[in-house]
Amino acid sequence: MDFFIQMLASGLSVGAVYALVGLGLNLTFWTTRVLNFGQGAVLMVGAMVTAVLIASGTHVIFAVAVALLTAAFILILIEALAVRPLAKATGSMGWIVSTLGAGILLQGLASWRFGTQAVAFPDVLFSSADTVQFLGAYISVQYIAVFVISVLIVVLMELFLRRSTWGYAVRAVAHDNEFAALLGIPVRRVVLASFMVSGLLAGVAGILVSQVSGTVDPGFGMHLLILAFVATVVGGMGSAFGSLVGGLLLGVLEKLVGGYWSPAAAEIVAFILLVGVLTIRPQGLFGKPEAVKV
Amino acid sequence: MLEVRNLQVSYGAIEAVRDVSLSARSGHITALIGANGAGKSSLMRAISGVTPATSGQILVNGRDITRLKPHERARVGVAHAMEGRRILHQHTVEENLVTAWHFRKPPGSFKQALEKVYSNFPVLAERRRAKAGTLSGGQQQMLILSMATQHEPPVVLLDEPSLGLAPIIVTQIFEYIKAYSAEGNRVVLLSEQMATLALKVADYGYVLKHGQVVFDGDRKQLNDGVADLSSAYLGTTG
Ligand SMILES: Nc1ncnc2c1ncn2[C@@H]1O[C@H](COP(=O)(O)OP(=O)(O)OP(=O)(O)O)[C@@H](O)[C@H]1O
Ligand SMILES: [Mg+2]
Numbered sequence: 001m002d003f004f005i006q007m008l009a010s011g012l013s014v015g016a017v018y019a020l021v022g023l024g025l026n027l028t029f030w031t032t033r034v035l036n037f038g039q040g041a042v043l044m045v046g047a048m049v050t051a052v053l054i055a056s057g058t059h060v061i062f063a064v065a066v067a068l069l070t071a072a073f074i075l076i077l078i079e080a081l082a083v084r085p086l087a088k089a090t091g092s093m094g095w096i097v098s099t100l101g102a103g104i105l106l107q108g109l110a111s112w113r114f115g116t117q118a119v120a121f122p123d124v125l126f127s128s129a130d131t132v133q134f135l136g137a138y139i140s141v142q143y144i145a146v147f148v149i150s151v152l153i154v155v156l157m158e159l160f161l162r163r164s165t166w167g168y169a170v171r172a173v174a175h176d177n178e179f180a181a182l183l184g185i186p187v188r189r190v191v192l193a194s195f196m197v198s199g200l201l202a203g204v205a206g207i208l209v210s211q212v213s214g215t216v217d218p219g220f221g222m223h224l225l226i227l228a229f230v231a232t233v234v235g236g237m238g239s240a241f242g243s244l245v246g247g248l249l250l251g252v253l254e255k256l257v258g259g260y261w262s263p264a265a266a267e268i269v270a271f272i273l274l275v276g277v278l279t280i281r282p283q284g285l286f287g288k289p290e291a292v293k294v
Numbered sequence: 295m296l297e298v299r300n301l302q303v304s305y306g307a308i309e310a311v312r313d314v315s316l317s318a319r320s321g322h323i324t325a326l327i328g329a330n331g332a333g334k335s336s337l338m339r340a341i342s343g344v345t346p347a348t349s350g351q352i353l354v355n356g357r358d359i360t361r362l363k364p365h366e367r368a369r370v371g372v373a374h375a376m377e378g379r380r381i382l383h384q385h386t387v388e389e390n391l392v393t394a395w396h397f398r399k400p401p402g403s404f405k406q407a408l409e410k411v412y413s414n415f416p417v418l419a420e421r422r423r424a425k426a427g428t429l430s431g432g433q434q435q436m437l438i439l440s441m442a443t444q445h446e447p448p449v450v451l452l453d454e455p456s457l458g459l460a461p462i463i464v465t466q467i468f469e470y471i472k473a474y475s476a477e478g479n480r481v482v483l484l485s486e487q488m489a490t491l492a493l494k495v496a497d498y499g500y501v502l503k504h505g506q507v508v509f510d511g512d513r514k515q516l517n518d519g520v521a522d523l524s525s526a527y528l529g530t531t532g
Contacts, residue, residue: 172385179381182342182344184396238384
């Protein structure tokens with residue numbers, strides 16, 4: 001029972017981070033129909049910059065702020081260099097290569113600058129020794145903090161999208177950017193903002209997940225990106241709430257399978273879940289079938 | 295007053311609009327009449343800016359708007375209801391109206407504008423919380439018209455607003471458009487494939503063929519010419 005609760009807690013906490021990463025992916029996908037395959041490397045940069053700055057004696061708050069701004073700035077560069085130039089050629093799939101390339105470049109830069117070894121990630125939120133007792137099991141306070149922060153961000157984002165005029169604008173651009181422009185919505189600014197916020201989300205997610213895993217290395221983003229992608233597709237690409245449910249489901253399954261069976265089986269389960277859900281509901285659990293634009 | 299001077303719109307090698315000049319007077323409904331592929335939509339898209347013109351000039355009340363981006367043109371008062379009944383399907387009726395109001399930054403109060411919309415089209419008030427995608431075609435067209443006119447822009451472009459609607463609804467919508475153009479100093483440019491339908495509301499009309507203006511005249515002149523026009527320019531649809 002203790003073991004089960006511990007696995008559940010760690011599953012919920014990584015699952016919430018998947019949701020956060022998925023939300024960042026979703027946001028830029030909505031506004032540009034481009035999936036940013038470079039996002040994994042941005043997670044890594046957020047965590048790496050935080051770890052390196054703190055190791056060199058920078059105050060935690062300052063280190064986190066610099067890391068988040070760096071992540072947001074990288075997303076703006078990705079938009080300007082890897083997404084916008086290719087959007088002009090309609091129907092081009094070049095963005096797959098260009099965003100993936102941006103990610104590989106970032107990963108290469110990080111390996112060159114910081115080495116390929118895993119770097120210990122400092123305690124940013126509480127200490128890894130802090131635990132609370134719940135139903136007899138000891139649960140890390142870090143897990144709880146990571147879960148609460150991630151869920152809070154996803155819920156705030158959903159509220160922003162559903163309840164504010166700028167949220168309406170983001171959804172309008174997502175649905176039909178030409179139509180949105182005719183309503184007076186500054187489409188370019190909405191797209192840029194979506195990339196900036198996506199960068200911030202990636203930075204936060206990178207820091208949170210490293211806090212739980214305890215280390216960060218230049219390659220750690222890709223694995224996370226794939227799981228977040230699965231979570232998002234399972235939940236439904238069009239919905240922040242869907243990302244959350246998909247992420248939690250995946251995180252819990254992964255940890256339970258990993259704990260009771262073998263960590264190596266966890267990814268297999270992720271993809272069985274993906275295929276299973278998509279067979280029954282191609283649009284994901286909470287997604288709406290996409291109206292095809294002509 | 296809307297003036298278009300020597301407008302050219304090309305899609306690569308295809309010249310959709312060729313050297314078109316026209317002027318649409320305030321307080322009048324001006325029709326763009328032309329068969330399938332004549333260039334009506336391309337002309338309207340160039341006026342609102344969603345498809346930039348290759349060359350030429352567009353003036354609204356004397357102000358040159360040719361260099362403005364589409365969302366800036368929307369803010370200076372060019373409203374464009376595109377063909378194909380485009381709308382925000384996942385937004386509710388009221389969210390559609392708020393979004394169409396807020397970003398154009400019009401003077402005046404949204405609350406009053408909303409009341410006016412609901413008194414013009416009471417069915418929209420009943421369905422204010424419904425997703426726009428669940429409305430009937432006629433209701434969607436009413437919402438689209440309201441989104442194009444609630445902020446009382448000086449120029450309204452309506453691309454085949456009657457397409458696919460029941461005759462009763464078409465009449466209702468045309469009545470609304472007439473009242474709108476008459477009420478203030480407003481330009482309404484309306485495209486139609488069928489000359490007979492356009493002539494029910496239009497004060498003046500331009501006939502397009504292969505991207506060029508081949509005839510223009512007031513309602514009487516168009517009416518007199520409608521038989522010839524239909525056979526010469528509009529195919530069998532007139
Ligand atoms: N996006 C585009 N790319 C290439 N060619 C286009 C595009 N849009 C329109 N065309 C071409 O431009 C010409 C004018 O088309 P347009 O849609 O403006 O005509 P229309 O009068 O609005 O026709 P309809 O009554 O069918 O709506 C046509 O030959 C059409 O095939
Ligand atoms: Mg057309």
